[in-house]
Amino acid sequence: MEDLNRTDTANIFQEIGFAYFKCDPTGEILEVNQNFCRLVGLDQKSVIGKNIFNTLSAEDIRSLKKALDRNRADGKITSRDLVISSMGGGPQLVDCTISPEIERPGLTPVLYGVLRPLPWIGQMEEHLQAVERELEIARDIQASFLPQDLPHIPGWQITAYFEAAREVAGDFYDVFTLSSGRRIGLVMADVVDKGVGAALFMALFRSLIRAFADQHYKLSWMDVLSEEGAHENESASLGHRRKMLSTGTTALKNAINLTNNYIATNHGDTNMFATIFIGVLDPSNGSLMYINAGHEPPILVRENGEFQRLDPTGPAVGMLPDMLFNIENIRIGEKDTLFAYTDGVIDALNPSGETFGEEQLLNLARGKYSSTDELIMNLVSELKVHISDRSQYDDITMFALRREPTGSSGTGESNF
Amino acid sequence: MDINFLEKHPADIVQVSGSVDALTASVLTDFLSLKISQDHTNLVLDLNQVEFMSSAGLRSVLAALKECRNKGGDLRIAGAQPGVEKVLKMSGFTNILKIFPDSENALASFSN
Numbered sequence: 001m002e003d004l005n006r007t008d009t010a011n012i013f014q015e016i017g018f019a020y021f022k023c024d025p026t027g028e029i030l031e032v033n034q035n036f037c038r039l040v041g042l043d044q045k046s047v048i049g050k051n052i053f054n055t056l057s058a059e060d061i062r063s064l065k066k067a068l069d070r071n072r073a074d075g076k077i078t079s080r081d082l083v084i085s086s087m088g089g090g091p092q093l094v095d096c097t098i099s100p101e102i103e104r105p106g107l108t109p110v111l112y113g114v115l116r117p118l119p120w121i122g123q124m125e126e127h128l129q130a131v132e133r134e135l136e137i138a139r140d141i142q143a144s145f146l147p148q149d150l151p152h153i154p155g156w157q158i159t160a161y162f163e164a165a166r167e168v169a170g171d172f173y174d175v176f177t178l179s180s181g182r183r184i185g186l187v188m189a190d191v192v193d194k195g196v197g198a199a200l201f202m203a204l205f206r207s208l209i210r211a212f213a214d215q216h217y218k219l220s221w222m223d224v225l226s227e228e229g230a231h232e233n234e235s236a237s238l239g240h241r242r243k244m245l246s247t248g249t250t251a252l253k254n255a256i257n258l259t260n261n262y263i264a265t266n267h268g269d270t271n272m273f274a275t276i277f278i279g280v281l282d283p284s285n286g287s288l289m290y291i292n293a294g295h296e297p298p299i300l301v302r303e304n305g306e307f308q309r310l311d312p313t314g315p316a317v318g319m320l321p322d323m324l325f326n327i328e329n330i331r332i333g334e335k336d337t338l339f340a341y342t343d344g345v346i347d348a349l350n351p352s353g354e355t356f357g358e359e360q361l362l363n364l365a366r367g368k369y370s371s372t373d374e375l376i377m378n379l380v381s382e383l384k385v386h387i388s389d390r391s392q393y394d395d396i397t398m399f400a401l402r403r404e405p406t407g408s409s410g411t412g413e414s415n416f
Numbered sequence: 417m418d419i420n421f422l423e424k425h426p427a428d429i430v431q432v433s434g435s436v437d438a439l440t441a442s443v444l445t446d447f448l449s450l451k452i453s454q455d456h457t458n459l460v461l462d463l464n465q466v467e468f469m470s471s472a473g474l475r476s477v478l479a480a481l482k483e484c485r486n487k488g489g490d491l492r493i494a495g496a497q498p499g500v501e502k503v504l505k506m507s508g509f510t511n512i513l514k515i516f517p518d519s520e521n522a523l524a525s526f527s528n
Contacts, residue, residue, distance in 0.1 A: 192471040194438050271479040275471075275507055294507040315508020319478055323511070343471075394470075 019094075019115040024108050025101055027053040039092060039117055040084060052113070055084045064096075068111075072100045081118065093118045135167040138199065142168050145203050150415055151177045153184055153283050155406070159372035160399040160415040161380055163392070170198025170274075171342045171395035172206050178214060184283055185213050188295060188340035188399065189276040192316075201263075201272045205317070208262055209278065212255040249289055249327045252280050256291050256317060256325045263318030273318035277310070277340055286332040286403050291325045293317045298340035299365050300330065307366055337372065337402040339365045344394035348383055351390045356383060372400040373414055419447050427458035427492075427526040429519050433465030436473030444473065448480035457489025460522040464495030469503055481513055490514075494522035 013020045019036035023029050032047050040047065040055070053061050060082050067078045078098045085091040098113040119127075150158050160173050170191035178185050187209060191198045256278060263272065277298055279290035292298075294316030297309035314325030332338055341361070348356040364382060369375040376398065383396065417434035430451070436444055451459070461477065463469070477491070484491045492514045496504060504510055516522035 190471065192475045193441075194472070268482070271475050271482070273475070273478070296506070312506055312508065315511045316474075319508070320482075320512055323508070347470075 016114075019117075021052060021113050021115070022110050023052050023113070024110060027051040030110065036115065039094070039115060056082055057085070064098075068098065068100070075100050084115070093120055138196065139164075139167045142199055142203065145206050146172060147175055147415065150175045151181075151184065155404050156283055157372040157402045157404060158399065159376045161376050161397065162415070163396045165344070165392045165395050166195060168196055168199035169395040169397075170194055170202050171344065171397040172202050173340075173397050173399050174206060174210065175399070176210060176214075178280065182282070182284075184281040185210070186279040186281060186288075186338075186340070186399070186401065187276065188298065188342065188397065189274050190295065190342040190344075190395075190397075191274040192272055194394070197270075197272070201267075201270075201274065204267075205259065205263070205274050205276070208259040209255055209276070212258045213252070213278075213280075252278065252289055252291060253325060253327055256293060256314070260293075260317045260319075260323055260325070261321045264321040267318070273316045275316045279338075281332070281401075286334075286336075287329065288332055288338070289327055289329050291327055293325055296341060296343050296346070298338055299362065300332065301337045301339065301366050302333065303335035305366050307362070332401070332403050334403055334405045337365075337369075337375065337400055339375070339398065339400045341398035342395060344392075344396040345379075345383065345398060347394055348387050348396065349390055349393055350386050351388050356386050372402045375400045417443065419444065421447075421451065423456075424460075424523060427460050427523055428456045429460045429462050429494075429523065431462045431465065431519075435468040436466055436476065437468060437470040438472040441470070441472035441476045445476040445479055448476065449483060452480065452483045452487065452489075455487075457484050457487040458526055459484060459489070459491045460494050460516075460519050460526075461491060462494045462519045462522075463497070463500055464518070466497065466500050469500045471507070474503065474507055474509065477509065477513075490526075492516060492522045492525060494519040 013031075014033045016033060017035070019039040020033045021029055021036050022031040029047055029050050029052055032044060037044055037047060053065070056064065060080075064078070064080055064082065067080065071078045077100070080096050081093065082096045083091050083093055094115040094117050096113060096115050098111050101109040101111055103109050146162060147160075150160060158175060160175070162169075162171065162173060164171070170193060172187070172189050174185065174187040176185045177183070187206075189205060191201045191205060256276070275295035276293045277290065277295040278293070279288045281288045290310060291314060292310055292312045293314045294312050297311045300308045300310060302308070308330070310328070310330065313328055315323050346356055346358050346361055350356075360382075361379075364379055365375070367375070367378070369378065379398065417432065417436055417440040420431040422429040422431065428451070430448065432444065434440070448459070459480065461480070477493070481491045493504065493509075494516045495518050496515065501515070504515065514522075514525065516525060
């Protein structure tokens with residue numbers, strides 16, 4: 001019966017996931033398992049009879065023996081981080097746990113020990129540095145997916161702000177010219193979730209939208225030009241203007257529909273999607289056609305402080321194929337400001353866990369500012385005060401666009 | 417976040433409480449995926465006790481919705497609080513799935 005128990009115990013120790021050894025009080029090794037052999041780089045035969053203490057540095061031996069002596073009296077287990085060397089292989093840092101001496105009637109007392117290999121601090125630091133380097137590269141590359149410079153739009157001011165919560169982000173904004181500057185594309189978007197996954201999809205969404213919008217604008221303007229040739233005499237007619245409007249809306253709609261279907265069809269298994277506000281501005285008259293695909297409604301603040309929310313006109317992009325996205329049209333008047341943002345702004349938490357909130361944002365956005373720079377800078381400083389020393393939970397992205405009064409000389413654009 | 421599973425007829429109820437955010441959403445995704453793989457393909461997701469749902473939570477819901485439908489079932493939402501309901505509406509989830517004021521109504525809808 002006892003033999004059977006002993007065999008069972010030995011078998012358990014052979015199978016166990018960490019390195020196990022049994023030694024006598026002098027440190028002579030009596031039994032080890034396969035994991036121990038693997039750890040020290042020797043076979044079982046070569047290990048048996050060696051002294052466990054001889055694998056340690058003089059200092060480790062002293063401190064370990066002292067602890068073992070102290071714990072023997074109390075029957076306590078001794079635990080130490082040690083460096084095992086001089087067996088086979090190189091030095092290895094281990095977490096070593098040794099039982100007190102266990103008396104056996106008629107036999108020499110024994111000690112049982114287990115070793116758990118630990119990564120070297122040096123190795124860990126090296127590993128962390130490598131990861132950090134990779135993330136830095138990712139962050140730099142991701143930055144190239146945000147506009148380096150905002151396009152210069154005569155008669156308009158535009159300011160953008162972006163701050164990632166982590167090294168890489170799922171938020172993005174974009175401002176680009178279409179149709180040789182006759183239209184301006186504006187995008188504010190938030191890819192679901194956070195981190196590297198969101199960042200990869202951010203790059204994909206941004207590229208698809210830009211490419212599809214541009215492609216369709218080029219095609220649609222070619223259509224319009226050929227239409228002009230065919231109906232020169234009617235060029236100012238209502239019908240023709242309708243035609244131009246509908247061509248533009250088709251382009252906008254196609255950009256979102258194609259992106260939606262591409263993501264839902266090719267990347268459906270990942271269940272990634274993005275809330276996107278996309279607008280196409282005619283800078284000559286302030287007409288803005290837009291699709292709000294499930295995004296936080298941008299705020300259009302009129303000169304007199306009244307405001308309007310640009311509510312969703314369709315679901316988030318990429319959830320399921322063939323979703324319906326409607327187009328709305330709004331006019332941005334002189335001195336009106338369009339402010340778009342991601343939920344990282346209103347969900348920003350202060351140290352007591354309270355959100356920044358929509359009301360506060362709305363009040364700030366409706367304030368009087370001399371420029372879009374001032375508006376964004378004021379919002380950023382209020383957000384920083386709110387967040388204080390709490391770590392930023394989500395990406396924070398926003399832009400403000402203002403139409404200057406006719407005859408005003410100053411135009412500007414900047415991104416922080 | 418806590419999850420409670422109630423086997424009912426003609427659908428099962430998944431009661432979620434707490435915050436479904438970037439940190440907890442994967443637990444919900446795995447839980448729902450496991451239940452669906454065990455042929456619980458008609459689910460009522462009871463969000464009555466959910467205080468906050470981030471986009472990561474929406475992603476869990478989308479994943480489960482697709483899995484249920486792929487297996488011929490459906491996922492319906494019940495009892496969303498105003499904050500969560502707003503997020504569901506804004507992102508267009510109300511266009512792709514059915515939402516009910518409470519789990520009794522959601523459950524009954526599976527009988528129709």
